[in-house]
Amino acid sequence: MRSRSHHPRLCGGWARAAGSPSPPGRVSGVAALGPSGARTWPSLISALVAGRDLTADDCAWAMARVMAGEAPAVPLAGFLVALRAKGETVAELTGLADEMLAHAVPLHLPEAAGPREAAVDVVGTGGDRSATGTSTVNISTMAALVVAGAGRTVVKHGNRAASSQCGSADLLEELGVRLDLPPQRVGEVAGEVGITFAFARVFHPAFRHAAEARSGLGVPTAFNVLGPMTNPGRPGAAAIGVADARLAPLVAGVLAHRGTRALVFRGEDGLDELTTSGPSSAWRVGGGAVEELEVDPRALDLPPSTLADLAGGDAPHNAAVARRVLGGGTGPVRDAVLLNAAAALAAADGLEGDLHEALRRQLAVAAAAVDSGAAAAVLERWVAATSS
Known part of the structure; x- marks a missing residue:
């Protein structure tokens, strides 16, 4: 049985999707902010198109917009395709999943x-x-x-x-x-x-x-x-x-x-x-x-x-x-x-x-x-x- 252990990090390393290695010297996981210093759909998509990893907070912002009904179909589709083309990371999936879970209807177990x-x-x-x-x-x-x-x-x-x-x-x-x-x-x-x-x-x-x-x-x-x-x-x-x-x-x-x-x-x-x-x-x-x-x-x-x-x-x-x-x-x-x-x-x-x-x-x-x-x-x- 083959075995290989990993301690996943939130940026870079093996935590990137297989087949999508980070280029040497690239800074990963820098917040994708627009000219105004705030996150926008264009700022996130531009970062992804440039091959930059997003932070968990970047992706949580995106999911929060979805949950609030404030994510127009065109930029949301562009975000998802650009994320897929770059190759997802643990940090990015964590941001999306945790924010979605935070908006879920609670399920209380007796x-x-x-x-x-x-x-x-x-x-x-x-x-x-x-x-x-x-x-x-x-x-x-x-x-x-x-x-x-x-x-x-x-x-x-x-x-x-x-x-x-x-x-x-x-x-x-x-x-x-x-x-x-x-x-x-x-x-x-x-x-x-x-x-x-x-x-x-x-x-x-x-x-x-x-x-x-x-x-x-x-x-x-x-x-x-x-x-x-x-x-x-x-x-x-x-x-x-x-x-x-x-x-x-x-x-x-x-x-x-x-x-x-x-x-x-x-x-x-x-x-x-x-x-x-x-x-x-x-x-x-x-x-x-x-x-x-x-x-x-x-x-x-x-x-x-x-x-x-x-x-x-x-x-x-x-x-x-x-x-x-x-x-x-x-x-x-x-x-x-x-x-x-x-x-x-x-x-x-x-x-x-x-x-x-x-x-x-x-x-x-x-x-x-x-x-x-x-x-x-x-x-x-x-x-x-x-x-x-």
């Missing part, structure tokens, strides 16, 4: 849900980048149910499908989970069931102001990876899949600065999951540091799969697959779900020691949660709790 630090999110950015263009079944959503079945409190943050036929919200609704709950009830459900869903459109209503700029661009930007970093429940642990190879280590860097325990990963087949079709790149986050590793399903005695084995469809199709897996059905989808559930369980436990050994232990825990019926029972209770 005492029955346990300490916030012990809760975990299992989430992916979406936008799978496999060579075949395959959209998979909802692996992270099924994994979240398995983790809750194993006794961990799950606060899942998600939305409807953006680039596929079925997002996490679409699947859960098809399974009978009601999502249009007031924020207070969302927190209460976590205490009653052990899992809850923070619907992005409910907890980040101001982010709607970015919709016109994003839809007009039609290309992925930094905004596409903010979801996993802006969970309003602020769980202390996370298993996060990032399809974009350039941004995955930067997401890990943002989480490291927050003190989150996390495993960030990307399948070498382009999936935003720990894949069973081959190795996955992984970044272990803990103690403020990031360690780059590799997860090989062969080392965990998991049978190899193909992308076709994991292919998904619309909400009814994916819901039928989920019911089969939760009912004890075997095969490649179950293997992938258990592997991603194991990653979340390992993150919740602190990710100490050899990663493959930690995953092997948690695979057994995840399998027991399914085979005992505990994961299916969680879904049944969740449907009942949100219907009452």
Whole structure:
């Protein structure tokens, strides 16, 4: 297993997106101020076009304008494209994510849900980048149910499908989970069931102001990876899949600065999951540091799969697959779900020691949660709790 440790900095160094090194002697992270000494859209865009890194405060200013509905579509689109072309840094993603989270509707977890630090999110950015263009079944959503079945409190943050036929919200609704709950009830459900869903459109209503700029661009930007970093429940642990190879280590860097325990990963087949079709790149986050590793399903005695084995469809199709897996059905989808559930369980436990050994232990825990019926029972209770 390859291993490389990093202590992410907010400017320069490895904290820049892969493939975008800082030119020698360049000063990074200088505030992008206009002639008047204040930040403006032209001052930020000009700095980015010149290849300069922005500060976290620069990007927080930009996100604050978005949240206030004061970001016209044209300059916002220019900002996002220029940021992408330069290559994002940990500081820039931190500024965007932290400011967005500061404007979120609070999600309060009751005492029955346990300490916030012990809760975990299992989430992916979406936008799978496999060579075949395959959209998979909802692996992270099924994994979240398995983790809750194993006794961990799950606060899942998600939305409807953006680039596929079925997002996490679409699947859960098809399974009978009601999502249009007031924020207070969302927190209460976590205490009653052990899992809850923070619907992005409910907890980040101001982010709607970015919709016109994003839809007009039609290309992925930094905004596409903010979801996993802006969970309003602020769980202390996370298993996060990032399809974009350039941004995955930067997401890990943002989480490291927050003190989150996390495993960030990307399948070498382009999936935003720990894949069973081959190795996955992984970044272990803990103690403020990031360690780059590799997860090989062969080392965990998991049978190899193909992308076709994991292919998904619309909400009814994916819901039928989920019911089969939760009912004890075997095969490649179950293997992938258990592997991603194991990653979340390992993150919740602190990710100490050899990663493959930690995953092997948690695979057994995840399998027991399914085979005992505990994961299916969680879904049944969740449907009942949100219907009452």
